[in-house]
Amino acid sequence: MHVTLPEIGTFEAWRDEARRLLVAGVPPEDITWSRGAPDADLFAAASPLPEPTAPAPTVPKAFVALARDAVWHSDTERFARLYGLLQAVIRDRRVLDDRGDPRVDRLEKMAKEVRRDKHKMTAFVRFREIGDPEASRRRFAAWFEPSHFIAEPTASFFAKRFGDMDWTIFTPQLTVHFEAGEIAFAPGVDKPPLPADATEDLWRTYFRNIFNPARLMVKAMQSEMPKKYWKNLPEAELIPELVSTARARAREMAEALPTLPPVRAGRITERLMAEVPETRDDYETALDGCRRCPLWQDATQAVPGEGPRDAALMIVGEQPGDREDLTGKPFVGPAGQLLDRVAGEAGIDRKAAFVTNAVKHFKFTPRGKRRLHQNPNAHEIQQCKWWLDIERELVKPKLIVAMGGTALESLTGSRKGILKRRGKIEQAEDGTPILVTVHPSYILRIPDHLREAETARFRADLERARAFLEQKAA
């Protein structure tokens, strides 16, 4: 039995025939396939089989995807191979997963070659303008020589990309027209003469100048842009000259003696260096340039405290986290949101407090796409105390809430026994009262069933701070 498939709509035709043959139970070795205009006397009998009465068995999506590509390959065996694999897939659909199976391997390779050819077509078609540049729909045309029968399945790419213009792509096997938004196919032609297009000169200028002669790698170019495509690429005619002069041009650059800078350069650089653009707070500017410990190297920025400079309450945490490091503001991440909520419940307006950290730069280790928090060490805490002391001097708070071990260590010299000390008021060296509590990120880390109780204790600590301040004010 012989099946002839049409040149346009080949995939759908193959699928329909394969379905009929499958239902009729025709084994692969009984069929020969071809594509093209069938002989005149056979024309009437497009299909040698009647419409199937039973529904065709279903096949995995992956097979349809494979067939959709492989069917356009130039190998004359492709239809038969696909039909053979189709029967194998019906028997055992797992065969498709087996890349070691020679039948699957051969068709996957064909499909890959077709995909590559389609991709190269989307890359290497070069349109020339053939109509009036002022027309509302401009008109372009191109000549392309693919290795497989890919003009039809690639047409939709061009229709989606060049929606507002009319165009024609001529190939030896098929011509694709796109007019007023409609795709139409016509038989292939010999290479037509297309009028010159001045923009090609600009394109060649670009190609010549974007090339870096000091990095000549001809093989890398050819593996991606094989010579078979060159004859239809306007820029390719420059390649021999660019390659042959590259080494001399690179040598010339290397051997050239340094020149004197133009006069204006000195003036511009001088003016630029004299500018003092920053008008930030002295303290914040100085903090930005802090090199007292190495944490600055990996962080985005130092995060200064935030809040009124005459706040009665100062809240000290550990160090900025990921969000704080990105935005330059303290307590904007998950721990900050928890602090805001619980403080509000305890009757404290966070905006009225001065909120800061014991350490001003984010300490982390990168792990894949995330930065993992690391505890600052004693040296880093000690070095950064300098800045916390300046903030305390600026704000002169009536009470400091120390959240977590790092803040406690910085403010009192020791973090020992924090859970026993929490909720109590201690004194800093200068006599400032310090209320000890845990860090909100601790509450976020503990198991779910403990969180509610811990949050309540944290709230109680903050209520204590509010009561203390109210008592002081009274």
Place this chain on the structure above:
Amino acid sequence: MAKRTLEEKLAILSDAAKYDASCASSGGAKRDSRDGKGLGSVTGSGICHAYAPDGRCISLLKILMTNFCIYDCAYCVNRVSSNVERARFSPEEVVHLTLEFYRRNYIEGLFLSSGIVKSPDDTMADMVRIAKTLRQEHSFCGYIHLKTIPDADPKLVEEAGLWADRLSINVELPTDTAVRTFAPEKKPEQIRKAMADVRVLKESRDDESFTGKRPPKFAPAGQSTQMIVGADGATDATILGSATRLYAAYKLKRVYYSAFSPIPDASSALPLIKPPLMREHRLYQADWLLRFYDFGLDELTASTTGGNLDLDVDPKLAWAIQNRHRFPVEVNRADRETLLRVPGFGTKTVKRILATRRHRSVRYEDLTRMGANLRHAKPFISLLDWTPRGLLDLSDLRARFAPPPEQLSLI
């Protein structure tokens, strides 16, 4: 100065742009002009429309708006103290070139960068205007990549992200010290802050609001950066360390490594070298191992010599040769992570092995069809019908993979 033609400007301003390695056009938001109301499409994966003889892909029209620049970065062809020819495109000219090139299928879109003229804000504002004109007046759906000026007003960066698919800011050199030395006007902390801003802006717009409406996308193809390799003394370990931090901190899509290349009218402050292309290649391979093969930075740096990757063999092979106790790997039993460690096995090969293994044992001869490079893999694997025997213990294992020693040339 006589007025330059468009062609002369294009020659100068593409020549000035070629030291930026990126030409990627992937990852943009999918869209097209099938309805006939505009021009262009983005399919998600980019297309390389041509290749220059330097092996680099030409996907975008990569140009500078102007190569006038008030900065004096020693490595840069456009630095203020250089005597190269200068030119400046008008915004209309950039728009015209982009659209006309695009209509002829030469490019996927525009990659616009610029020297700093007048001020960072003025320069950035002009770049944003070009992108906006393309999108709004010409309904251009192609790809746009804008190089952000780090000192520009964050508001301009925010607007740039609405028109562009990708934003990028170059960190330029692997360490802050090197940036201060060779790019005295650039501030590394300012560059980091700008990248942080882009990440925060992107994330705030990617989140769905409670009404379920999505705000307009911000730079859907994300941000990238570039480091010049070989201009300063940084080792590969330092470079990869910087890259790892950048990926984690700013969610970069890519870090590009650009071998320091000779430029016309070079600065005496930075002597020219032959561009270290193999080093650049090895860094990309290592970058891939870190991002797609579950390698840790410490593992890769442990197999370097003096902090630099082996130039003769690829970093995975170098790691495997130094960690032979972890091999041979049983191809039919090992988990995905272990298979990914085998030299000559890529992510696709591993996927195929795992898929096949569900139904039957994999044989040695299957591996070629599955895309494995058996020349690299065979000492490190065992299967029913293959064992490496003494191969793995050979003292000259590395020498079997390294290219033969070249005779030293006289110059």
